[in-house]
Amino acid sequence: MNAVTDPALAEPAPESTPDAIAAPLEALLLMATEPLSAAELAQALDVPKPVVWAALESLARFYDDTGRGFELREVGQGWRYYTRAEHAEVIGRWVLEGQHARLSQAALETLAVVAYLQPVSRSRVSAIRGVSVDGVMRTLATRGLIEEAGHSEETGALLFATTDHFLERMGYTSLDDLAPLAPHLPEASQLEAELARLADQVAPAASGGEDGPMTESSELPTAADVGRWAHEEATVGRETDDHERDEAPDQAVLDRLSDDA
Numbered sequence: 001m002n003a004v005t006d007p008a009l010a011e012p013a014p015e016s017t018p019d020a021i022a023a024p025l026e027a028l029l030l031m032a033t034e035p036l037s038a039a040e041l042a043q044a045l046d047v048p049k050p051v052v053w054a055a056l057e058s059l060a061r062f063y064d065d066t067g068r069g070f071e072l073r074e075v076g077q078g079w080r081y082y083t084r085a086e087h088a089e090v091i092g093r094w095v096l097e098g099q100h101a102r103l104s105q106a107a108l109e110t111l112a113v114v115a116y117l118q119p120v121s122r123s124r125v126s127a128i129r130g131v132s133v134d135g136v137m138r139t140l141a142t143r144g145l146i147e148e149a150g151h152s153e154e155t156g157a158l159l160f161a162t163t164d165h166f167l168e169r170m171g172y173t174s175l176d177d178l179a180p181l182a183p184h185l186p187e188a189s190q191l192e193a194e195l196a197r198l199a200d201q202v203a204p205a206a207s208g209g210e211d212g213p214m215t216e217s218s219e220l221p222t223a224a225d226v227g228r229w230a231h232e233e234a235t236v237g238r239e240t241d242d243h244e245r246d247e248a249p250d251q252a253v254l255d256r257l258s259d260d261a
Helices: 018-031 038-045 049-065 085-097 105-117 122-129 134-142 164-170 188-206 223-247 251-260
Strands: 070-075 078-083 146-151 158-162
Touching (some): 038 049, 122 134, 122 158
Antiparallel strands (some): 070 078, 146 158
16 A cells, blocks of 8 residues: 655655756846745746745855855845945946936937037027927037037037047947938928929919918018009099099189079
């Protein structure tokens, strides 16, 4: 007769040993955004909690013995990876320099305008994007991606251009490596069709006659035109008055007409 084996005393399956779950345990801890408890890890790996405890303690000792830059610590009711205190200065300097932060969509669009149109003034970049770019330009300059590049000969406005650091971050050796814009522009036929459609919309408004709405192409009268029109109006008025005086009957005609009545 076979003896009944106590499940609690049975040998654990090979896939349920601390060494077997070490790798998936590390993967779960790396993905965690907050400390994970042994119970949560055991449920995720479908193994008994004591096996998870043994694996966690074994990993923690391994990281300490091998001098890794991080450690596995139990904090509160969970476990999580942390960087070691002796590396705080390096990490703090990196964080303060701000090199880890990504550029916003607005910053990327502004940087693209500067890269393709440089040297370019802040006002022109703002006109192209349709919004104020003062804050974004300051951010790009602080990051060392753009810099001042003299003044415009026509307007005197301050110009900006990209820096060598920009090329380094982009992995370029020169601005010639920038991707061409032509493939991203609309076809000539599409552009012509759009311009024709806009012209058709403007045409009815432009044919409104003398009292039609004024467009950007309408010409304002000059001072000479206004003076000539006033002179012509006054001349016509005098000729009308003289014509009316010539046709008015004299007093003798009026007396005769009165006697005849």
